[in-house]
Amino acid sequence: MLGRGRLHRDLLEQLARDAATDTEILITGPTWLDKRPYAEFAHRQSPRAKAAFVSVKCDTVSDQLRKNNLFGHMEGAFNGDHAEDPVAAAEGGTLFLDEVDTLPLPCQMKLLRFIQDKEYRRLGETHRRHANLRLIAATSADLPAALRAGRFREDLFLRLRVIPIEFPPLWKRMVDVRSLLEEVLAIIRNFIAWLQSRPARVLRIG
Numbered sequence: 025m026l027g028r029g030r031l032h033r034d035l036l037e038q039l040a041r042d043a044a045t046d047t048e049i050l051i052t053g054p055t056w057l058d059k060r061p062y063a064e065f066a067h068r069q070s071p072r073a074k075a076a077f078v079s080v081k082c083d084t085v086s087d088q089l090r091k092n093n094l095f096g097h098m099e100g101a102f103n104g105d106h107a108e109d110p111v112a113a114a115e116g117g118t119l120f121l122d123e124v125d126t127l128p129l130p131c132q133m134k135l136l137r138f139i140q141d142k143e144y145r146r147l148g149e150t151h152r153r154h155a156n157l158r159l160i161a162a163t164s165a166d167l168p169a170a171l172r173a174g175r176f177r178e179d180l181f182l183r184l185r186v187i188p189i190e191f192p193p194l195w196k197r198m199v200d201v202r203s204l205l206e207e208v209l210a211i212i213r214n215f216i217a218w219l220q221s222r223p224a225r226v227l228r229i230g
Contacts, residue, residue: 035189036065042187043069048139050184051162053191059122059162062189067118072158075117080110083126095134095144111144111155118158124184125165125176136180159184 042049043066051059060079067077095111111119121127127135138144139159143152161184170176 035191036062039066039189040069042066044071045187046070046072046158047186048158048184049160049187049189051160051189051191052167053162053164055164057164057191059164059191060120062191063118063120063122063160063162066160067120067158070118070158072117076114077118077120078110078114079120079122081122083123095138095146109146111138111157112153114155114157116156118160121159121161123163123165124161125163125167125170129175129177132177132180136177136183139180139183 039049039062049063049066051062053059063079064077067073095109121135124135134144138155142155142157144155145152167176167181171178171181
């Protein structure tokens with residue numbers, strides 16, 4: 025996480041304060057911003073810090089799983105598949121859903137029910153499972169526009185956005201531009217120093 029500006033510090037302070045509430049957090053910001061470190065930061069500041077932090081990038085989940093059940097499936101439900109259950113892996117800890125806007129509408133409905141009941145059923149099973157975890161979601165999409173277009177459920181949006189953390193574009197955080205450049209220059213200097221420390225090799229021909 026890079027940033028020295030007041031706005032960036034305020035957002036981190038907000039994350040630290042709200043981490044103890046155990047309610048849902050929705051992190052929004054530009055596409056280039058890696059939101060996972062901020063979700064991990066909130067996890068480490070929460071009472072669940074000693075439990076697992078599980079990250080699911082929703083736009084890379086297999087199509088079969090996305091269409092049927094975000095919460096995994098019993099082994100053998102699909103040919104050649106193994107059981108996948110990110111919710112079980114995050115038990116007691118935090119489940120981070122990145123690019124949550126890419127979930128299809130049927131999956132959004134399942135996620136909404138899960139948030140409400142903290143219960144879910146893996147594909148291929150008949151019994152329901154109970155989960156004890158904290159949910160953090162993130163997106164770089166314009167969710168209000170997705171709501172108007174019918175691509176995202178308004179009720180799910182409201183449930184995810186109990187605690188909104190919105191990162192503005194970098195042009196509104198000019199102080200952070202300097203820190204980014206300094207970080208890049210430091211990496212380049214370290215790389216040059218490493219190259220200079222390597223023993224010189226003589227190229228022999230013939």
